[in-house]
Amino acid sequence: MSGSYVHGYRPREHERLQDQAGTLVDLLHSDTAYPRGSRVLEAGCGVGAQTVTLARRSPEARFTSVDVSADSIAEARRRIEGAGLTNVEFRQADIFDLPFEAGSFDHVFVCFVLEHLARPVEALAALDGLLAPGGTITVIEGDHGSAYFHPDSAAAHAAIQCQIELQGRAGGNALIGRQLYPLMASAGFGAVRVLPRMVYVDSSRPELVDGFTRRTFTAMIEGVRDPAIAAGLIEPARFDAGVRDLHRTTEADGVFCYTFFKGVGDKRR
Numbered sequence: 001m002s003g004s005y006v007h008g009y010r011p012r013e014h015e016r017l018q019d020q021a022g023t024l025v026d027l028l029h030s031d032t033a034y035p036r037g038s039r040v041l042e043a044g045c046g047v048g049a050q051t052v053t054l055a056r057r058s059p060e061a062r063f064t065s066v067d068v069s070a071d072s073i074a075e076a077r078r079r080i081e082g083a084g085l086t087n088v089e090f091r092q093a094d095i096f097d098l099p100f101e102a103g104s105f106d107h108v109f110v111c112f113v114l115e116h117l118a119r120p121v122e123a124l125a126a127l128d129g130l131l132a133p134g135g136t137i138t139v140i141e142g143d144h145g146s147a148y149f150h151p152d153s154a155a156a157h158a159a160i161q162c163q164i165e166l167q168g169r170a171g172g173n174a175l176i177g178r179q180l181y182p183l184m185a186s187a188g189f190g191a192v193r194v195l196p197r198m199v200y201v202d203s204s205r206p207e208l209v210d211g212f213t214r215r216t217f218t219a220m221i222e223g224v225r226d227p228a229i230a231a232g233l234i235e236p237a238r239f240d241a242g243v244r245d246l247h248r249t250t251e252a253d254g255v256f257c258y259t260f261f262k263g264v265g266d267k268r269r
């Protein structure tokens with residue numbers, strides 16, 4: 001695997017990625033559809049959380065979904081079969097060494113993958129090489145620095161900062177969303193447009209309180225408790241207070257905001 005990846009394989013993480021995909025489907029995917037007969041490469045499909053949505057929304061496109069993890073591919077295949085979808089093929093492969101000829105795809109889709117790679121521009125350039133003339137790429141990434149909330153809490157920001165720091169130490173970048181435009185432009189894509197997608201959660205939207213604030217974002221921060229403490233980044237009591245304060249934002253008077261970044265671009269050459 002080229003590039004470090006700190007989470008994604010444990011059952012709880014699978015569940016978190018499914019929750020994230022289910023809650024955010026409209027926000028992230030409403031403007032993504034692929035025409036009949038088009039060949040789409042999904043790079044880093046994980047357990048298939050986005051794959052099911054993509055394949056369902058574009059039933060006449062043909063998807064090839066790849067991931068470096070054989071376990072994730074097996075789980076993604078089960079989910080696609082369970083959903084009764086037949087327009088997806090899976091391959092275990094590394095983005096930096098994909099077993100496809102140049103120009104094999106009309107579209108590439110990448111979601112929550114660049115944040116884990118030490119060389120995101122190289123990854124994008126490799127994917128560009130697989131696009132046929134006139135092809136397009138869609139990239140979606142988060143940015144944990146975009147999280148703000150009410151009531152505000154220094155301890156909660158400190159706990160979030162632990163996740164950002166650990167992901168950086170593993171070679172990734174939890175703040176990558178804000179860099180999507182320069183990364184895609186550096187990789188050689190043309191007509192790059194970045195569309196920020198803000199998740200706004202208050203108690204009038206209970207499905208987002210549960211599906212996003214609680215089970216996606218806060219669950220992710222809770223997941224770094226042990227490594228953050230082991231690395232000496234934070235005292236246990238302060239981390240626990242930060243997590244408590246994130247949960248506090250799910251109460252009746254709480255508010256939680258987060259921004260995803262969706263970039264689209266064309267193959268230039």
Ligand SMILES: C[S@@+](CC[C@H](N)C(=O)[O-])C[C@H]1O[C@@H](n2cnc3c(N)ncnc32)[C@H](O)[C@@H]1O
Nearest residue numbers: 002008044045046049067068069094095111112
């Ligand atoms: C956070 S998951 C996102 C999965 C999926 N795209 C989604 O949105 O739910 C990141 C995925 O990227 C995969 N990945 C990381 N580095 C990779 C590489 N070099 N080649 C292929 N897949 C990679 C991981 O195995 C993991 O499944």
